[in-house]
Amino acid sequence: MADLEKRPADQPGCPSSRGGGLLPAELRAWMLLLAATGAVEQELRSVVKGNLDVSHDEFLVLCLLAEEPEEGLRMTRVAELLGRPKTRLTYQIACLQHAGLVTRKSVHGDKRGIEVALTDKARELLRAASEPLAETVSRALNRVVGPEQREALSALLPDLATG
Numbered sequence: 001m002a003d004l005e006k007r008p009a010d011q012p013g014c015p016s017s018r019g020g021g022l023l024p025a026e027l028r029a030w031m032l033l034l035a036a037t038g039a040v041e042q043e044l045r046s047v048v049k050g051n052l053d054v055s056h057d058e059f060l061v062l063c064l065l066a067e068e069p070e071e072g073l074r075m076t077r078v079a080e081l082l083g084r085p086k087t088r089l090t091y092q093i094a095c096l097q098h099a100g101l102v103t104r105k106s107v108h109g110d111k112r113g114i115e116v117a118l119t120d121k122a123r124e125l126l127r128a129a130s131e132p133l134a135e136t137v138s139r140a141l142n143r144v145v146g147p148e149q150r151e152a153l154s155a156l157l158p159d160l161a162t163g
Contacts, residue, residue: 029152036149040140047136051129054099057084058092062101065118066126072117074107101125 023031041056048059060082065072073081079089093116096102101122107113118126 025155029156032149032152033156036141036144039144040137043140044133044136047133048129051132052125054096054101055092057082057088058096061089061092061096061116062118062122062126065102065116066123068117070117072103072115075104075114075116078116096122 021028045056048054048056052059052062054062061078064078064081075089075093076086078084078093079086082089084092093102093104097104101119102116103119104114104116107115
């Protein structure tokens, strides 16, 4: 991770940024990127809780559904896209439904299929919270993405700069 302003002086930078260990360059680069995104997520958690009163994982579900048409997505697809076990997602969806933020319904013609969609309440909350959430992400990324992360990303995706 890039040296953070808040990092104590006696704390070294991210070990994987130095190289020379057992990991190949691609895995070192991936670890640097994970550390940066983890730092952004950590900063975002409190803003999500304060603005939406949901957990970070529930927020990810809301964001995924916000990008879908109003009819929503099957729960199996949500679990797949978020890389979550279906049982954990079922609990998160139940919490979101209890808060009035999502609806659940059976998929027509598939008695096992469940589809989830945002409610109007959730859409309004996301619209109202989007600016402070976006500002938090931008501020955190600008703080934690330094030369090592940019170099790592360029090494992993060499065609990124050229499109």
